[in-house]
Amino acid sequence: MLPPKLTVQSPGANETATVLELGQINILRRPGLRSIRWESFLPARSGPYVTGRLADPAAWIRAVQSARDSRQEGRFLITGTDLDVNMAVAVESLDYEERGGEPGDIYYTITLKEWRQYGAARVLVGNAGSLAKSKPKRSGAPAPAKGYTVKAGDSLWAIAQQVYGDGSRYPELYSKNKDAIDKGNKGTGNPQYTIYPGQEFWV
Numbered sequence: 130m131l132p133p134k135l136t137v138q139s140p141g142a143n144e145t146a147t148v149l150e151l152g153q154i155n156i157l158r159r160p161g162l163r164s165i166r167w168e169s170f171l172p173a174r175s176g177p178y179v180t181g182r183l184a185d186p187a188a189w190i191r192a193v194q195s196a197r198d199s200r201q202e203g204r205f206l207i208t209g210t211d212l213d214v215n216m217a218v219a220v221e222s223l224d225y226e227e228r229g230g231e232p233g234d235i236y237y238t239i240t241l242k243e244w245r246q247y248g249a250a251r252v253l254v255g256n257a258g259s260l261a262k263s264k265p266k267r268s269g270a271p272a273p274a275k276g277y278t279v280k281a282g283d284s285l286w287a288i289a290q291q292v293y294g295d296g297s298r299y300p301e302l303y304s305k306n307k308d309a310i311d312k313g314n315k316g317t318g319n320p321q322y323t324i325y326p327g328q329e330f331w332v
Contacts, residue, residue: 132167173233186235
């Protein structure tokens with residue numbers, strides 16, 4: 130028995146947010162799962178209102194219940210109308226009843242909900258099937274390290290000013306050449322940042 134009315138619900142999942150100076154904005158998200166609902170009845174006897182082959186109402190109800198209990202999806206298809214629908218669905222709810230004076234007829238309300246394929250991704254570890262992506266190679270060669278020979282009258286501040294354009298970066302210069310500077314000052318009692326002509330530094 131064709132239902133007199135078919136309802137399709139297509140919920141949205143957009144979000145409204147408030148941005149300073151701009152006010153409210155609408156953040157577009159993928160739509161929610163559609164649902165299809167209708168009411169009708171399954172006649173136990175033939176009549177002018179019956180289209181197609183007459184099925185046993187109780188058997189039809191049992192088949193729908195079995196599909197739902199076994200978590201089996203199906204496909205809902207309507208073509209040739211203004212409301213074309215073709216999507217995978219699962220039974221969301223089924224309500225039915227028998228009424229006095231109409232033995233064997235079953236009145237029902239059914240809701241089908243859109244079903245989407247899902248599942249955990251399989252990740253293979255090791256050489257075969259590794260999903261790890263290698264980092265893209267940088268173009269060109271790395272800049273070569275530069276050397277500096279200490280001259281008479283030099284200080285770490287003066288060298289940092291000359292090389293980096295900022296004398297206050299002398300701690301950075303010291304850090305790069307700490308071993309050489311500390312070795313030159315070992316046992317002299319001179320301050321930590323004392324340097325000597327002829328020393329070779331990395332800058």
